[in-house]
Amino acid sequence: MSAADGGAPATESTTVLSALSTEQLIGSGQEGGLMDQVRAWVQRVRGGDMGALPAVAGFVVLSVLFTALSPFFFTERNFANLLTQAATLVMLGMALVFVLLLGEIDLSAGVTAGLTMVIFVVLVAVVNLNWILALAIAFLTGIAIGTFIGFFVAKVGIPSFVVTLGLFLGFQGLELIIIGAGGLYRVETPEILAIQNGTLPTWGGWVMLVVMLAVSATTSWIDRSRRTRAGVPNRTIALVWAKLITIAVLGGVVVLILNQNRGTGFKAIEGVPIVVPITLAILWLGTFVLDRTKFGRYIYAVGGNAEAARRSGVKVAAIRWSAFIVCSSLAVVAGLFSISKVGSVDAAAGRDIVLSGVAAAVVGGVSLFGGRGRLIHAAIGALVIAVITNGLGLLNLPAGVNYAVTGGVLILAATIDAVSRKRAGGSILRT
Amino acid sequence: MDMPIIELKGVVKSFGPVDVLKGVNFTAYPGKITALVGDNGAGKSTLIKGLAGVQPYDGGEVLFNGSPVHLHSPRDAGALGIEVVYQDLALCDNLDIVQNMFLGREELSAGTFDEGRMEREAAETLRQLSVRTVKSVRQKVSSLSGGQRQTVAIARSVLKKAKVVILDEPTAALGVAQTAQVLALVKRLAEQGVSVIIISHNLVDVFEVADYISVLYLGQMVASVKTSETNNEDVIGYITGVKTYEGTSA
Numbered sequence: 289m290s291a292a293d294g295g296a297p298a299t300e301s302t303t304v305l306s307a308l309s310t311e312q313l314i315g316s317g318q319e320g321g322l323m324d325q326v327r328a329w330v331q332r333v334r335g336g337d338m339g340a341l342p343a344v345a346g347f348v349v350l351s352v353l354f355t356a357l358s359p360f361f362f363t364e365r366n367f368a369n370l371l372t373q374a375a376t377l378v379m380l381g382m383a384l385v386f387v388l389l390l391g392e393i394d395l396s397a398g399v400t401a402g403l404t405m406v407i408f409v410v411l412v413a414v415v416n417l418n419w420i421l422a423l424a425i426a427f428l429t430g431i432a433i434g435t436f437i438g439f440f441v442a443k444v445g446i447p448s449f450v451v452t453l454g455l456f457l458g459f460q461g462l463e464l465i466i467i468g469a470g471g472l473y474r475v476e477t478p479e480i481l482a483i484q485n486g487t488l489p490t491w492g493g494w495v496m497l498v499v500m501l502a503v504s505a506t507t508s509w510i511d512r513s514r515r516t517r518a519g520v521p522n523r524t525i526a527l528v529w530a531k532l533i534t535i536a537v538l539g540g541v542v543v544l545i546l547n548q549n550r551g552t553g554f555k556a557i558e559g560v561p562i563v564v565p566i567t568l569a570i571l572w573l574g575t576f577v578l579d580r581t582k583f584g585r586y587i588y589a590v591g592g593n594a595e596a597a598r599r600s601g602v603k604v605a606a607i608r609w610s611a612f613i614v615c616s617s618l619a620v621v622a623g624l625f626s627i628s629k630v631g632s633v634d635a636a637a638g639r640d641i642v643l644s645g646v647a648a649a650v651v652g653g654v655s656l657f658g659g660r661g662r663l664i665h666a667a668i669g670a671l672v673i674a675v676i677t678n679g680l681g682l683l684n685l686p687a688g689v690n691y692a693v694t695g696g697v698l699i700l701a702a703t704i705d706a707v708s709r710k711r712a713g714g715s716i717l718r719t
Numbered sequence: 720m721d722m723p724i725i726e727l728k729g730v731v732k733s734f735g736p737v738d739v740l741k742g743v744n745f746t747a748y749p750g751k752i753t754a755l756v757g758d759n760g761a762g763k764s765t766l767i768k769g770l771a772g773v774q775p776y777d778g779g780e781v782l783f784n785g786s787p788v789h790l791h792s793p794r795d796a797g798a799l800g801i802e803v804v805y806q807d808l809a810l811c812d813n814l815d816i817v818q819n820m821f822l823g824r825e826e827l828s829a830g831t832f833d834e835g836r837m838e839r840e841a842a843e844t845l846r847q848l849s850v851r852t853v854k855s856v857r858q859k860v861s862s863l864s865g866g867q868r869q870t871v872a873i874a875r876s877v878l879k880k881a882k883v884v885i886l887d888e889p890t891a892a893l894g895v896a897q898t899a900q901v902l903a904l905v906k907r908l909a910e911q912g913v914s915v916i917i918i919s920h921n922l923v924d925v926f927e928v929a930d931y932i933s934v935l936y937l938g939q940m941v942a943s944v945k946t947s948e949t950n951n952e953d954v955i956g957y958i959t960g961v962k963t964y965e966g967t968s969a
Contacts, residue, residue, distance in 0.1 A: 316838055317857035335862065511835075514828065518835030520842070580831040585814075589822055592811035599809045600823030601793070659813035 318515075322526045336708035342701065343652045343668045347675060354679030361682055365550040368561060372484045374674030375563045376401075376626040380645035381652065381666030382574060383618030386611045388649055389578075389591045391658025392441060392448040394615050395642055396433070396455035401623030402638020403459045404429050406466050408623075409473040409633045419477045427620050434616030438609035448612075460639055467635040474632050483566065484628035487559030493543035496565050500535055503572065563625055567667075570621065574663045587611055591658030647694065648673050651701040657709065672697065722785055724749045724914045725770070725801075725883060730779030732765050739765045741938040742779065747883065747931075752905060752915045754925040754946075757935035758958055763918050766935065767885055770916075771803045772796035800882035804872045806891060812861040816853065817841040819860055820875040844878050845870075848907050852900060866897025873904055877913060884908060885916045890924055902928050922951055936960050 317328060333341060354361040380397060387394045394400075404426040411422035433455070440451045467473065475481060488496065508528045515522050543560060551557035578584035586607045589597040598604045626641070627633050652669025654661025673694055680690045723746040732740040739762045747753045757763050768774040770781075772790040781788055783799055790796050796803075810819050817834070820841045826833045841856050850870055853863070860868060869889055876884050886905065890898040905928050909915050919925050925932060926946060934942040934957040942949075942957045942964035956962025 315855040316842065317855035337859070514833055515835035515838070518833070518839040520835050520838045576831075582825055582827075585818065585822075585825065585832070588813060589811045589818075592813035593809070595807075596809035596811050597822065599793070599805065601797075602823055659811070 316520055318521050318523045321524050322530075325523060325527060336710070338653060338704065338708050339662070340653045340665045340668045342704050343665065343672050346651070346672050346697070347668065350672065350675045350679060354675065354682065358679065358682040361679055363550075364545055364548040365552075366678065366682070367545050368550055368557075370671075370674055370678050371546075372561050372563060372629055373678060374671050375484065375561075375567055376622050376629065376641065377644055377648050377670035377674060378567055378667045379570070379618060379622035379625055380641060381648035381670045382571065382663045383615045383622060384645050384649050385654055385661055385663050385666045386574075386587065386614045386618075387448065388646075388654050388656060389587050389658060389661055390608055390611055391591050391656075392608070392611070393452065393646065393656075394437065394448065394612065394619075395452040396437070396459060397452075397615060397619040397622075397645060398638040398640070398642030399456055399459035399463070400430060400433050400616050400619040400638070401626060401641070402633075402636070403433075403463055404620045405623040405627045405633050405637055406463050406473075406635075409475060409627070410466060412477055413473050419479065423480075423624075426623075427617065430616045430620035431613055434613035435609070437616065438612035441612060442605040442608035456642070460636070463637060464635045467633070469635060472632050472634045475627050475630075480624060480628050481631065482628075483563050483625060484561060486562045487546075487557065488562060488565065490547040490559050493547055493560040496560060496568075497536070497539045497543055500539060500568070501532055504535060505532060563628070566621075567625075570618070571663055571667060574618075578663065583607070583610070588659055591660075593659075644673060644694070645670075647698040647701075650705065651697055653701075653705070655705050655709065656702065657705075669701070721748050721750075723747060723782075724784055725916075726782040726785075727766075727770075728780040728782070730766070730769060730776045730781070732762075732769060732774070732777050739938050740769075740776070740779075743935070743938070743940045744943075745933055745940060746943070747914045747916050749882070749914045750909055750912045751930040752909045752917060752928050753931045753933060754929035755916060755918045755933050755935065756920070756922070756925060756954065756958060760937075761935040761958075762938045763935055764887070767803065767887060767916070767918065770796065770801060770883075770885060772801075800880065801885070802876035802881040802883070803885045804869075804876050804887065804889065806887040806889075810860045810868055810872060810875075813859065815859050816845075816856045816863075816871050819871060820844070820878050822875075824879065840878065841874075844874050847911070848874055848877070848904055850874065850904070864897065865893050866900050869893065869897070869901050870904060873901070873908070877908060877911075881913060883914045883916065885918075887918050888920065889917065890919065890921060898924065922954060925954075926951065934958055934964075 351361075360366055380401065383397055384394060407429055408422050408426040411417040411425060412419050437448065437451055437455065440446045441448045505528070508531070512522045512528075546560045547558055549556045549558045578587065586597060586602045589600070589602055590604050590607050594604050622645075623638060626638070648670035649661065649666040650656060650669065651672050652661075652665035652667065654665050654669070676693055676697065677690055680693060725745070725747040727743060727745040729742040729744065730740055731738070731742055743762070743766060745766065755763050755766065765774065769776040770790065772793045772795045775791050781790060788795075788799060811822065814822065817838050821837045826836045826840070828836070838856055845853060845856065848870075852867055852870065860871065863871065873884070873886070873889070889901050889905065893901060902924060905915055905917060917925070917929065929946050932942070932944055932946055932949065932954060933940060934954060936957065937960070941960075944964065953962060957964060
């Protein structure tokens with residue numbers, strides 16, 4: 289334990305002593321200063337546990353590349369545009385993480401988003417239902433879809449690939465039946481349009497940043513005080529500062545850019561798009577559940593070794609089932625982001641995005657084999673794919689190039705996943 | 720002799736027309752290591768699954784500390800302090816040692832994980848077992864060797880003060896050095912008062928650690944002897960059915 293972390297007060301010296309004697313045999317991987325932690329991290333990366341590292345690198349390289357190639361890429365306007373373009377994919381990718389962690393897949397997540405939005409828009413435009421009621425029905429439909437998939441996967445035992453492929457086709461049919469071929473409904477609800485087109489007031493962005501810092505600092509503080517109470521070593525406090533400073537600097541730059549006027553007409557457009565805090569809140573909540581609650585831990589356990597989880601008393605079927613419900617529910621949110629951006633719903637809503645969602649998660653470092661990955665990985669992966677789409681669009685390259693490049697990046701990411709898995713597996717044989 | 724912590728009297732189990740256990744008597748003592756040996760199909764696994772509550776016996780009596788108990792589910796066995804370490808280990812590769820040891824029984828504080836407390840208890844359990852081969856309790860299980868995994872699986876079973884630990888072929892997949900480590904660990908378990916039941920095909924291991932040897936042959940307990948009062952040749956005889964046991968103490 290370093291002196292810098294404040295440690296336990298002298299009155300608890302006995303606990304500290306016994307903790308120290310434990311350490312002589314077995315460490316907790318949290319000892320040592322900043323450099324020790326950095327070394328340990330490097331070792332983990334070299335051992336195949338790369339996380340989002342390749343995706344972050346890809347994001348930076350692509351951003352630099354497009355900035356060099358197009359004068360429009362690194363502008364306030366395009367920056368905001370990029371975020372709102374990416375939002376749907378970020379949300380869909382995060383939705384899919386819950387089932388990907390189980391080693392399952394939901395090919396119907398995109399059309400679930402599409403179908404629920406078709407239902408929402410038709411209820412508002414044709415039935416004249418109150419939009420909040422319509423939204424509630426859309427979410428209930430999403431939950432029902434997740435329940436349906438979960439039942440067939442967890443209880444009946446059909447591979448999720450097959451069940452959701454069936455729904456992928458079936459829901460496209462339903463959308464066609466409800467809307468009619470070639471039909472299109474405009475989204476008229478201002479509250480829904482505001483998600484992607486409205487912005488926080490400029491001070492709102494700073495408030496958002498302060499809230500993020502406060503939440504991060506508080507959780508770190510709670511974690512550390514719990515560890516101190518238990519008498520186990522804490523990571524050096526420098527890491528907490530590093531994290532807070534990173535959030536402050538990166539977030540500060542983002543808010544600063546988004547607070548510039550990016551309007552082209554008389555009316556100023558400035559501030560953080562409303563979709564950003566919504567996405568961050570869901571990202572935080574989902575990460576909290578996955579990292580700190582039994583439900584989250586059991587998702588990882590089932591994805592890692594379902595039989596081991598079962599023998600440990602985990603209700604495997606219930607976990608599988610609920611993960612599909614979470615996925616479908618978050619897909620509805622992705623649908624909302626999508627119609628808010630596009631402004632309309634047609635009979636093909638959500639058909640094209642599901643594989644991009646899977647791609648986003650995999651590019652970000654979520655394993656298709658289950659058990660490995662985080663929500664932030666899917667978010668970063670989605671940003672990488674959005675940068676490709678956005679940048680290639682600015683270069684006026686044909687859409688075909690976009691598909692080809694995205695596909696190439698996906699295969700590259702899956703290769704990194706497979707190779708790092710092999711490396712992690714290899715270490716079993718080596719020792 | 721001490722009172723047995725586990726005593727099976729005439730337990731029977733059949734699958735359809737096949738009688739797998741034909742009235743088996745078996746005892747295990749606190750602080751002692753009892754080896755359960757027998758050829759494939761002798762009924763070792765079935766006997767163990769009954770104790771674990773995974774496949775309840777059809778008949779017969781189970782006494783725990785002298786009083787009759789019913790083992791109808793793994794939960795019943797767990798409540799009595801009977802833990803099983805399965806041959807295929809049942810650990811999650813993607814979780815770390817602490818997470819694996821506490822899987823299914825995480826310590827919570829205000830609805831969220833109290834990682835500090837779990838880490839401390841895991842480290843203490845490993846320390847009590849004098850485990851020196853594990854570098855950090857926050858290592859992912861995927862980075863551990865076979866022997867280290869077996870160690871974690873055993874430590875997991877004693878984390879919540881188990882009274883009886885059943886080990887199914889704990890050394891089957893291990894090298895020489897790792898086997899020695901695990902056998903030493905098994906001995907330390909018994910020294911702490913835990914009743915250990917070990918299933919093994921490896922008679923060298925059995926003679927090294929076991930206090931008692933019980934031999935199953937075609938669903939019947941053909942011999943239950945003190946290790947010190949028998950030898951390799953006899954035990955092989957009992958296992959293969961060429962010799963019968965004619966001792967007095969059973």
